[in-house]
Amino acid sequence: MRTYKKxxxxxxxxxxxxxISFAYFLVPVTQGxxxxxxxxxxxxxxxxxxxxxxxxxxETTRWTNSIFGGMPTYQMSPSYQSTDGxxxxxxxxxxxxxxxxWFLFAYLLGFYILLRxxxxxxxxxxxxxxxxxxxxxxxxxxxAGHLWKVxxxxxxxxxxxxxVLAYRGRYLSGFIVTALFTAFExxxxxxxxxxxxxxxxxxxxxxxxxxxxxxxxxxxxxKSTGVVAAAAVIGIAINLSSLYHTWQYQKESMRGKSExxxxxxxxxxxxxxxxxxxxxxxxxxxxxLTLLVPDAKGGATVPLSKNAxxxxxxxxxxxxxxxQLYDAIPQxxxxxxxxxxxxxxxxxxxxxxxxxxxxxxGSMKWALLAATVLSVLLAWGHNFMGFTNFFLDYIPMYAxxxxxxxxxxxxEFTIPLLAALAxxxxxxxxxxxxKQMKFVYISLALTAGVALLIALxxxxxxxxxxxxxxxxITSIQGMDGNTANTILSNIATMREAxxxxxxxxxxxxxxxxxxxxxLYKMKKLRAEYxxxxxxxxxxxxxxxxxxxxxxxxxxxxxxERDMPHQATSTDLxxxxxxxxxxxxxxxxxxxxxxxxxxFFHKSIGGYHPAKLRRYQEMIDAYIAPxxxxxxxxxxxxxxxxxxxxxxxxxxxxxxxxxxxxILPLQGGATMPLQNIYAQGNGWFVDKINYVADANAExxxxxxxxxxxxxxxxxxxxxxxxxxxxxxxxxIVKLDKYEPNNLQYTVNS
Numbered sequence: 001m002r003t004y005k006k007x008x009x010x011x012x013x014x015x016x017x018x019x020i021s022f023a024y025f026l027v028p029v030t031q032g033x034x035x036x037x038x039x040x041x042x043x044x045x046x047x048x049x050x051x052x053x054x055x056x057x058x059e060t061t062r063w064t065n066s067i068f069g070g071m072p073t074y075q076m077s078p079s080y081q082s083t084d085g086x087x088x089x090x091x092x093x094x095x096x097x098x099x100x101x102w103f104l105f106a107y108l109l110g111f112y113i114l115l116r117x118x119x120x121x122x123x124x125x126x127x128x129x130x131x132x133x134x135x136x137x138x139x140x141x142x143x144a145g146h147l148w149k150v151x152x153x154x155x156x157x158x159x160x161x162x163x164v165l166a167y168r169g170r171y172l173s174g175f176i177v178t179a180l181f182t183a184f185e186x187x188x189x190x191x192x193x194x195x196x197x198x199x200x201x202x203x204x205x206x207x208x209x210x211x212x213x214x215x216x217x218x219x220x221x222x223k224s225t226g227v228v229a230a231a232a233v234i235g236i237a238i239n240l241s242s243l244y245h246t247w248q249y250q251k252e253s254m255r256g257k258s259e260x261x262x263x264x265x266x267x268x269x270x271x272x273x274x275x276x277x278x279x280x281x282x283x284x285x286x287x288x289l290t291l292l293v294p295d296a297k298g299g300a301t302v303p304l305s306k307n308a309x310x311x312x313x314x315x316x317x318x319x320x321x322x323x324q325l326y327d328a329i330p331q332x333x334x335x336x337x338x339x340x341x342x343x344x345x346x347x348x349x350x351x352x353x354x355x356x357x358x359x360x361x362g363s364m365k366w367a368l369l370a371a372t373v374l375s376v377l378l379a380w381g382h383n384f385m386g387f388t389n390f391f392l393d394y395i396p397m398y399a400x401x402x403x404x405x406x407x408x409x410x411x412e413f414t415i416p417l418l419a420a421l422a423x424x425x426x427x428x429x430x431x432x433x434x435k436q437m438k439f440v441y442i443s444l445a446l447t448a449g450v451a452l453l454i455a456l457x458x459x460x461x462x463x464x465x466x467x468x469x470x471x472x473i474t475s476i477q478g479m480d481g482n483t484a485n486t487i488l489s490n491i492a493t494m495r496e497a498x499x500x501x502x503x504x505x506x507x508x509x510x511x512x513x514x515x516x517x518x519l520y521k522m523k524k525l526r527a528e529y530x531x532x533x534x535x536x537x538x539x540x541x542x543x544x545x546x547x548x549x550x551x552x553x554x555x556x557x558x559x560e561r562d563m564p565h566q567a568t569s570t571d572l573x574x575x576x577x578x579x580x581x582x583x584x585x586x587x588x589x590x591x592x593x594x595x596x597x598x599f600f601h602k603s604i605g606g607y608h609p610a611k612l613r614r615y616q617e618m619i620d621a622y623i624a625p626x627x628x629x630x631x632x633x634x635x636x637x638x639x640x641x642x643x644x645x646x647x648x649x650x651x652x653x654x655x656x657x658x659x660x661x662i663l664p665l666q667g668g669a670t671m672p673l674q675n676i677y678a679q680g681n682g683w684f685v686d687k688i689n690y691v692a693d694a695n696a697e698x699x700x701x702x703x704x705x706x707x708x709x710x711x712x713x714x715x716x717x718x719x720x721x722x723x724x725x726x727x728x729x730x731i732v733k734l735d736k737y738e739p740n741n742l743q744y745t746v747n748s
Contacts, residue, residue, distance in 0.1 A: 182235025
């Protein structure tokens with residue numbers, strides 16, 4: 001009975017988390033709707049051949065030919081029989097809740113476990129969990145369908161909780177929790193998020209080391225470190241199959257080092273991705289203010305017309321002159337190529353974080369501050385390139401990950417954690433508000449004061465119009481200079497209004513939180529009621545912001561979600577060809593950013609963030625240029641392939657056995673066109689040209705007649721030998737096709 005009563009408050013909190021999670025998704029859950037997610041939809045397309053093969057044979061294939069002409073499936077379906085039991089444990093941890101609901105529940109529960117490891121009371125730990133779980137980015141990635149990332153982020157706080165338990169002397173529980181959630185974390189299969197959180201763990205371990213040195217407890221520190229290391233080994237060992245194949249595959253993927261030596265060597269990292277590619281999505285320096293004011297840079301790259309505050313400032317004359325203008329102009333006006341939404345940690349949460357820097361004592365505070373600063377500086381990417389270059393060149397593995405702005409997940413962890421530690425200090429030692437009230441006012445000035453400045457002077461967030469938008473407006477047919485300036489000025493005014501309104505909102509949120517603290521200081525409000533009120537405040541604040549980026553309107557009936565994977569008349573026409581293996585090039589789509597084609601065909605294109613590097617290099621040098629040339633040549637001959645010189649215009653596409661093109665027609669319709677120049681599943685060449693290195697091999701493809709010649713690096717000469725004299729009767733015939741087993745008959 002005592003044990004029951006001891007854990008009853010925790011059980012109640014867990015149930016409250018489940019209720020909150022259901023409430024956020026109440027409408028779609030009760031209506032049976034499904035979230036349409038680009039990445040999840042793309043995953044269905046790329047994995048269709050895998051799914052069909054598994055349903056037919058009961059086996060898992062590690063290769064598919066449906067995407068990018070063929071690639072391994074290790075990063076499409078990284079499931080192994082050795083982790084089936086672990087999957088069942090994970091489902092139990094999620095309470096078997098439905099999709100989307102369990103994502104949010106796992107966020108809440110994970111951070112709650114962490115704060116309980118820090119000896120937080122249940123209500124205070126629940127508040128801290130809300131401050132963490134509803135950080136905008138975490139909901140945005142659910143909307144985008146980055147589900148592996150969602151899971152990885154959800155399991156990281158409880159994994160760190162195990163580390164905290166171990167260093168606080170609770171070795172057995174620390175070992176179990178660390179091992180379990182390390183296994184969960186690696187199973188989630190998002191190495192980038194795990195890697196980023198290693199920085200947090202490093203800073204925290206250093207903090208525990210400094211504490212041990214001060215207290216002369218190095219033996220205990222070493223014991224705790226051993227416990228954590230052993231637990232990590234267990235978690236890693238459970239996932240060894242997945243880790244091994246990921247490690248093997250990354251060497252051949254976009255994350256691995258290219259064999260090519262490029263002319264712009266300064267843009268290359270010693271291993272991994274190019275600098276420009278890594279830093280393409282870099283957070284703007286002034287964009288960092290979104291931590292405090294979500295719309296400091298306009299929010300998401302969605303139409304300006306969808307924002308009521310902005311449209312209240314729209315010019316009626318401009319609307320009548322160009323009715324669709326505000327649909328074409330995005331709300332976001334930052335420097336990233338585009339964004340699904342800002343990183344907002346909560347205005348009052350940020351206030352508490354600043355306050356924590358003054359009132360929390362110990363090495364852990366400095367560890368969290370250091371991790372926060374590191375996160376922000378690295379998120380700036382090409383806006384702070386000297387610092388970024390240092391990490392790209394000297395920090396192991398850092399160069400293997402793109403979208404550096406996502407490293408702000410570190411700040412999204414450290415800010416609510418220190419904020420929660422500040423509240424714990426205030427609740428445990430109420431006198432701190434009396435003795436150190438000046439720090440409360442300083443924190444108020446640094447948060448509400450800054451938000452007030454933005455509210456009063458939103459122009460400080462300029463420029464509100466990009467050069468591209470300026471060029472777009474001025475290039476409209478019949479547009480004169482004065483009218484263009486009027487339109488651009490109106491767009492700036494609309495965006496200023498958005499920024500100002502959101503800044504006022506942050507001011508109000510912080511002042512309400514400050515009032516709760518003040519009432520507690522004056523003993524007008526008990527600690528537990530203050531915590532509950534703050535939980536409601538943070539939940540309402542962050543819930544409202546999150547609903548901008550993950551809302552009920554984004555959910556659709558399952559039938560509508562499946563529409564991209566319904567065969568068109570073009571698909572059906574192509575599928576009448578029962579040849580065992582041929583490829584299809586969709587010229588009517590964003591070829592390398594969609595997998596709808598891969599759902600039905602073996603596609604030349606596709607979408608996957610870890611495609612084979614060699615294939616990407618072929619896209620850059622040959623496939624993409626040939627696609628454009630093919631479109632022009634086919635259009636010039638009105639689709640008469642007999643008159644198109646296909647052997648010269650698109651030889652690499654022919655080499656890839658591109659048997660069908662999907663061409664765009666007016667009104668969004670498409671048509672199939674058979675490529676009579678496709679070279680089939682295999683053929684004999686008359687000559688192999690051996691060249692000095694990979695660069696010569698790469699460029700040599702464009703210098704030969706691929707129907708009769710091949711080019712290869714000389715390091716392969718001993719394996720390939722020499723081509724034999726041409727035999728007109730020689731054939732290569734594909735007899736049997738499976739995604740991982742192609743059987744040929746060769747006569748020569």
